[in-house]
Amino acid sequence: MFDTIESICRNVKKNNAFFGGLQLILAGDFYQLPPVPDQLYGETGKFCFQSKSFYSSVPHHVDLKTVFRQEDNNLIQSINELEKGELSDDTVQFINTVTKDIDHSEETVFLFATNYKAKLHNHDQVMKMEGDLKTYKSRDEGDAYYLNRFQAPPILGLKISCKVMLVTNLSDNLVNGLTGRVKELTEDHVKVHFEMVDQIVTIERKLFVKFDPVSRRALAKRVQFPLILAFGLTIHKSQGMSLKSVIIDCEDAKIPGQIGVALGRATSSEQLQVKNFKPSLVSKHPQAIKNFYDCSFKPSCDDLSCCKAEFISRDLEVDLFAPFDIDNVELTEDEDPDDITGPENFVNEDEPSSEELPEFGPSPFPEYINMNTIVLGVRNEYANTPFENNISALSDNVLQNDKKINEWLCQQFLSVKHVSESNFEDGEKAQQKQITRFCTDINSYLKTTKYFESCKDLLLHYNASELQDGQFFCTSILFKLQYLEIEHKSSLVKFDSVIEERTKPSKKSDVGRGNIRHIGGYCVAKLKYKYQKKVQSALYDTNKVSQLENARKKVLFLSHITVSYSDLTASSTSTDTLKTTHRKQNIRQSLTNISDVTFEFFEKMNEAIRNSETFSNLH
């Protein structure tokens, strides 16, 4: 973003100095909330000091050290430590002193870590107010994913006197984030009194568009009043505000700096209440920020002549700091147990050469493969079908021990054996996972040109009138070979011991158990998302009160069985499973982690599924 703005300014001003020669003063605190990535615009969430042109165009760096918003030193120290993710005992102690209920007033603002909680709070507050509720449904068009991300809501429920916030810039002083109270509600407009600018403004519906810069078309459009309820806000939305009375709910806060930003809104600790705080919710920013602040490369502000420097392209190559790449997750080199041997692997394997083929003569097949039985089985399968005659004719050749078809059968048997050897451990009973891989590889083999050509050669040799029928014959043989191989591999251990092993406590590997934990977390996250959507679709609808209550309870329950990643690492007794869950999560650990008790539930469920499998239904 920073580089783009720099380049646009240069182009607009037709001046090759940085930012087209414009003078800039940038103010910011990188220890607050990190940038929000936007895939559509190629924004990876990097900090602006990681932009190529930052150091050349903004050489002077001044630390502002005087705090004006707050006077209470305990509060100031706590905010600083919370933002940096370095908590002292004093700060934890201070937060414990601000957990008591405060007296609510009209001024009190509730802050939440998630949109879901803020929306619910606003719904509850407006429903509690006296007066008629007026709902405004948005007119939507386009992709649901982008529609969900518009600030203006799909249903806006308002009452006279309710607290609202502008979510767009209407003029120089009517800006995004300005709060006010509703004075009048009509079909076409909403009148709002904005106390800060002391203005009563008539607000009309506005068009919101999410534009795709690549295809140059709108992905989603929404027509709605540019307002949201503002009894409760997300911490993100509260950035920049000063609040005289604030209640902060820390539940689900997981972004570095988030709780610090929330406490940083309070002007004093008297009218500050912090709920659901746990030190484990506080995480650190990337090291790149510390590097930025520690940097000694800070020319004084006495000589600003360097700021007049012309744009020199090589300056853009200067890279003083190792870039922080949010996508650069360190993955372990473990082999992913979910990976299955892809078709390419098999296709690239050399097929058994003809020299390896057993001599034609006495049966070259082991005792568990009886070609006559296989071929008769295939013949029976196609009895009373249009393919019956062709398949019978081919079968006859096998039954007459004809050389060509026996060679073909040997070749196919060797191929199946070859795949079997690469999937099953020698002399050990086949596991379900190995069987799945084996079947996948056989399927891949059936798609190879070599297999196709060998069938064609065979069928042309016998003048099979319908090549397609012949293909059915060949493939059926292959499937029967596959089945017999699986049966053989599964029978290496006696059935009794299979049952015994299945009823024994699980002996799965750490990776296997980690996978169960990860899948469990995924299921919980999906369910939670589903019920959150149900809740949101029932807001402000008096016909859906029970649906709302029901779904709300489910979300609450699902929230209770999830834990933050740091809590999990600190308290889990199944730490062996965490390596896998960590590997499967992205750098922010934003996937849902389940508690140990919930994990045990999923493990038992998995065990029950395994136990319900029997030898007879393996195929």
Ligand SMILES: Nc1ncnc2c1ncn2[C@@H]1O[C@H](COP(=O)(O)OP(=O)(O)OP(=O)(O)O)[C@@H](O)[C@H]1O
């Ligand atoms: N020099 C000053 N003298 C008196 N008051 C000041 C001064 N600078 C800022 N303030 C007051 O301090 C409060 C916070 O200022 P401001 O919003 O600029 O800080 P900020 O660093 O942007 O805060 P944040 O990033 O945490 O939102 C405001 O109420 C502002 O009026």
